[in-house]
Amino acid sequence: MRLSYRAKLVLILLGLVVVLQVSSYIATRTVIRDAVMEDAYRQLEKGSELFTQLMQTRVQQLAQSVGVLTDDFGFKDAVASADEATIRSALVNHAARIQADLAIVLDNQNQLVASSVEAPPERFAALERLAPVSGSPRYLPVVIDGKLYQFVLSPIMAPLQIGTAGIGFEVDQSLSTHLQGLTDLEVSFIAALDNQPFYLSGTLGQQAQALLLAEPAAMQAQPRRIWRSGDMLSSAVNIAREPQPITAVLQVPLSRALKPFAVLDTQLLTLAFSFVLGAVVIALLLARSVTRPVQQLVNVARHIAGGDYSSPIKVRGSDEFSQLAHTFNRMQSAIAERETAIRYHAEHDSLTGLVNRSQVVPQLERAMGECRAAGRVLAVIIADICKFTQINDTLSSETGDRVLRAVGEQLVAQVGDTGAVLRLGSDEFLLLVTVDSEPDAADFARSLQECLDRPLNLERSDIKVELNIGFALYPAQGESSERLLRRANLALNHARHSNEFICAYRQGWDEDHLRRLQLFADFKQALLSDEICLFFQPKVDPLSRENLGAEALIRWIHPEFGFVNPEEFIAVIESAGQIHLLTRWVLRTAVHQVSQLQALGTDLTMSVNLSALDLLEDDFPEYIQRLLRESQLPASSFCLEITESAIMQEAERSLKNLERLHAMGLLISIDDYGTGYSSLSQMKSLPVSELKIDKSFVLELETNQEDRQIVRSTIELGHTLGLKVTAEGVETAGARDWLINHGCDILQGYFYSKPLPAHDFSRWVQDYLHEEAQ
Amino acid sequence: MRATGLWVAVLLLVSMPLRALQVNVVDDRDRPLSNAIVALYASSAPPQQGLGQAVMDQRDRQFVPEVLVVQTGTEVTFPNSDDIRHHVYSFSPAKRFELRLYHGTTAKPVTFAQAGQVVLGCNIHDSMLGYIYVVDTPYFGLTDARGEISLEVPAGDYRLEVQHPRVKAVTEQTVTAKSGAHVSVNLGDLQPDPRQVEEKTELETLFGP
Known part of the structure; x- marks a missing residue:
């Protein structure tokens, strides 16, 4: 494919800008993206820490509450006397103080004695499976009836253990939402029930839940481990191993993390595009400023090629193009001069200064046109000098040249402004003379002969020459230049070979000539x-x-x-x-x-x-x-x-x-x-x-x-x-x-x-x- | 106190020919077990309701003695030898009572009419733990540091009951009181001493890395 210089220039500039923009865009994007990713990691780490602290705080809150409960003498009394109603009221009271979701009392066999919520005892079967709590409070996340509770259980000492009291927060949607509000992370609690991961609660949507459950890493919490899957950057915190593994998974959706970046990205992209657009405009302008003078020069060069040397370039400024334009202008005039000279030489005979053979047909046709328009007669006269070879041979070629020049001058003088004289070559001259009638043509031919009656006054000697003259008339004896010339030539031949000197073309000669051809x-x-x-x-x-x-x-x-x-x-x-x-x-x-x-x-x-x-x-x-x-x-x-x-x-x-x-x-x-x-x-x-x-x-x-x-x-x-x-x-x-x-x-x-x-x-x-x- | 108990018992039995019954109490690893409550129940004669008195002192935030055995109907006083107040209570089914904050000997004596274990605590000082075992027989005692006790009882068949605060079950067996009789009782596995349980908490580092 051939490209114009302008297109190349635009392409190169554009290419440069595009490469620059693309690379800077990619670099910026990468940097920002990395930063955002790192930010997301940090957010996740911080979030995990915060989450852990929060969970810890809750546990401590629970522990405190359960401590207060089990230290209460009245409560001990109630438990010791198995006063279920009193126990429950105490539980409800304590739970309400810290907005706990569930408070229970178990006997020493972990059988439920009372709970703050009214529910069938079988719901709390999970508690029976717990290891007995003695001595000090214990933290236990327990799934009860499909809900995860953070429990702190504490023995009730009176002064020997008479039971166990527990207070727990449900790890429910509100917790997740709360955590999310604090950490800006997606929070999920997952339990492995019968080795099947089960989504307890969390902030994820259905689809994201399913994706999360499908991940093995979700149940294998490792400290400070952050993994990425799909759109999510995740880390897991172990909540419990017994009686069933429970994990909290904290996640940053990358799409969300990258959301501010998307705006930035759009801005960057817009910026890059505007740069490219600007570059296009500048490149076009630049290319124009380069190619316009060139185009101008090209146009002028075309004119010059077409022979028009009269379209000078307007020169502005003084840069290289203006210099070139100057040169072009000088070149134009130089070429014009030279061409005039060349044309003159091409059209004129150097010896006599007469128009030469090359112009015979154009001049003849022009003369024919003029005569046709004027309704006059054109005499196409061909004359040669009798025995010119002898002059050349016996005297000298210089003399011959002088003779030719002198004859030419005489002929021109004779023709005057009634026609034109051309030199056909050697000693032959063509005269195109406009006359009014056929006899006038013969008279004119004779006048030619007569004007040479006087010897030619050459430098050293006088020489007398005679002309053979043949002519044909337009339009009577031919309508075409070729035919007229041929017939005039035939007449001249006849003049040469007979001793008539002047001979008009006669009917039939041309036909014989053509027959011979x-x-x-x-x-x-x-x-x-x-x-x-x-x-x-x-x-x-x-x-x-x-x-x-x-x-x-x-x-x-x-x-x-x-x-x-x-x-x-x-x-x-x-x-x-x-x-x-x-x-x-x-x-x-x-x-x-x-x-x-x-x-x-x-x-x-x-x-x-x-x-x-x-x-x-x-x-x-x-x-x-x-x-x-x-x-x-x-x-x-x-x-x-x-x-x-x-x-x-x-x-x-x-x-x-x-x-x-x-x-x-x-x-x-x-x-x-x-x-x-x-x-x-x-x-x-x-x-x-x-x-x-x-x-x-x-x-x-x-x-x-x-x-x-x-x-x-x-x-x-x-x-x-x-x-x-x-x-x-x-x-x-x-x-x-x-x-x-x-x-x-x-x-x-x-x-x-x-x-x-x-x-x-x-x-x-x-x-x-x-x-x-x- | 113990001496007093014994003394009462001796007084009660003066009229009968007495035989000394030696009881040895060990744990599962044959270590002599002190403070084991040993009581003998006569199979025939109904036990005589005792009207004795006993003292459960509180000294240096400890019940003294740690374990007290009394016959049903015994009135126990709870003098406070510390210069701080105590709030002695028991939620044991055998005797529920509460002696609200008191100094010195201001607390009323408590009569233990029902046989059984009574666990004593102080509502102010959780570490205080004491036991009063109420038995429905005049023949009872606590093993000494060697795990031994010698009970003098009229000859005859008895039901021997051995208990210990750190053993849940009551070990029973039939013995015959005769000269030179010697019974060895293995109470089996001991439960950990409640006061020795370490107060450690795992709550601080639940979610740590």
């Missing part, structure tokens, strides 16, 4: 799912049917776009650098086809088109080597067709690979010959075995004189260089005948067959060879 996205899946497949077009040697070849051509039937022009998607794939995937797939498929045909007993030379980029891959020859090894086909079964322009890009590396491929025994063909700018000397040094005349020269061969001349001279040139010459695009018998007559070695075109799927091509091959056999 789609094609690229679908390409890999298409390879796997047979959407892309190979078609084969035969290459025929008019002189020898056995010298048969074929060109593998890629076909992509896109589920959405249908037939896709290979040139289109190859360009896309090349631009994405994925052409090697396609080439290798083509190679594998072509090898497979050749193997199949070979299995049917047909050998042919399979031509595969290579991209310029394939030749730049260093491991390309190894890959072909591996394919050949795996398929066990001779290298001469394959011809690699490469366009002139392909070879001419990075000629050195391409040439190196070409030579290796050639050395492996592969045939190499120059494709689309005549469309490039290859020089003869280059041609000469190439390890090429075939020239392939582009079909654009062949298609109109019959009607176009120029084409015929070009084809004728090309055939001658090829033969001169020792190369075979192939013509593609042969569609008519006329063209075929012309080409055969002019020595063209191999013909390819619809005249023979259109490109065929693998299966159809196999059949075509069979048919073709079969014709020959005929």
Whole structure:
């Protein structure tokens, strides 16, 4: 469980107070309780003493009374003469003097002679069992008729003993109550009658009586022995052993002894609770005084985390928290400054001071919003500096930087307050300009171009630069920032590649662009799912049917776009650098086809088109080597067709690979010959075995004189260089005948067959060879 | 006093041939018992009513003699030889009387007509204890310190009665008086001397620890 600091503080303080209170409460309680207990013990001891004295006093009182009685001559006379009435009256008289309960006279055989109370003689049978009293008075507690009497018996001497007189107090409830009043103890008199404890009288209630009788200690009085049982602290005083044991039990109910203590206890408890309560309040206040500033700081820290640095903490006092608050305040402003700087750097280009790429979308969207609200047109203009790399390369990057800065300044000056200038990166600038109509946008673009007509006055030299400008208009040419930027870029690209310098976005560009993106996205899946497949077009040697070849051509039937022009998607794939995937797939498929045909007993030379980029891959020859090894086909079964322009890009590396491929025994063909700018000397040094005349020269061969001349001279040139010459695009018998007559070695075109799927091509091959056999 | 008694007896018997009867009285442990009352009752002849006199003096808060034996009808005087007053009484059935506080010989003599034991006490001085044994025969006496007494009686059969203050029962037996007759009487167990009982009390320490 996680506790807040405040809760912890409160808990600790509270815990301390509670522990303190509890321990002091327990200690006080223990001390008081001990004191009370000790008091109870002392009370019991004192009570026992008092009780004993009281009993003693009573006995002495009795003894005195009985002494007076037995000394009385008249009484002796009455006893001697057995004058019962007189005796009784004397007894009653004497008993009344000391408020004794019973007075008796026994004869020398302990037979009752007279008693102060009228009762049947059998009641006094217990007296007969007493040992005869002679000589001196004797104290005897006797149970008569279930009542305990303290008796003092004295012989009646006249002058010899003529009987015994006794006077006794009943140990009754009133005595117990009296004793209780004096000693504040519970008093009980217990007799063992026939070994059964019997409660004679006392102050206890029924239940307590039963409990007391159940205790063995009650009948075994021992001096100064105090025992505790249940609620009672007890001590016993022996009253008599004969003729039956009688004990007085004195008790202090602890509950009573502890009663004053209970009040104290309650007070202590109340005190402890109020202390705890007070501690809670103090702890809460203390915690508050600690946690409130902390909470304040936390809140401010949260604000700071949320980017709000403008909520200073009110500082009061000069304690640690105030210092911290001061620091927080200083920190806030410092962070705010730094953040402003960081944001500025993040949003601005350090070189030109213009807003940078990161702000393109927000700024564009803001501008779009403003234009939408104002019902105006937003020109999203992207401009770059023509041949900026050259400036960088030929002059210096410092000069380049100066140029960028100067151009930026010019652009800003030109835009003024009609829009904003952002630097997209490198030499590209984005201008967001609000205009009233589409022509205004074009005019503005032109004004940009014109403002740079004057050479830039740099530190040491003047440099003249030109801009490529492309733009798209909001809302006419796009509703979203992304689309607008893309379309402006497309326009810029167009401006770059045409020589227009300024180009507005035109309908359809974006769609083409998106189609290319789609094609690229679908390409890999298409390879796997047979959407892309190979078609084969035969290459025929008019002189020898056995010298048969074929060109593998890629076909992509896109589920959405249908037939896709290979040139289109190859360009896309090349631009994405994925052409090697396609080439290798083509190679594998072509090898497979050749193997199949070979299995049917047909050998042919399979031509595969290579991209310029394939030749730049260093491991390309190894890959072909591996394919050949795996398929066990001779290298001469394959011809690699490469366009002139392909070879001419990075000629050195391409040439190196070409030579290796050639050395492996592969045939190499120059494709689309005549469309490039290859020089003869280059041609000469190439390890090429075939020239392939582009079909654009062949298609109109019959009607176009120029084409015929070009084809004728090309055939001658090829033969001169020792190369075979192939013509593609042969569609008519006329063209075929012309080409055969002019020595063209191999013909390819619809005249023979259109490109065929693998299966159809196999059949075509069979048919073709079969014709020959005929 | 005793001498007087004897003397009277002797006078009464002069006319008859007398025989001395020796009586020995012992207790249960054969110790000679003094102050034992020995009386002989003739079986035939009715006893002659004596009109003798006897004295029970009081000296030093004691009855003197301690034991007095008289024949029925004897008049006993109770002179007070002390210089304090005494209050002599008896609740004995044989003779109840009371001589209220008196000095010297002011008290009237008391006649003991009925045989039996008369216990004397003084209401003022509890320790005073005296006995008068009243016998209905002229032949009686007290044993001496040796427990002996010799009674001279006419020959014949007698009932011998022996009593003692410390023996409850009366011992009786028949004897024949003849020359040299000798009777030994064992009175058995003695009761404690009432005056010797210790005055101790347990009342003081009844409930003490």
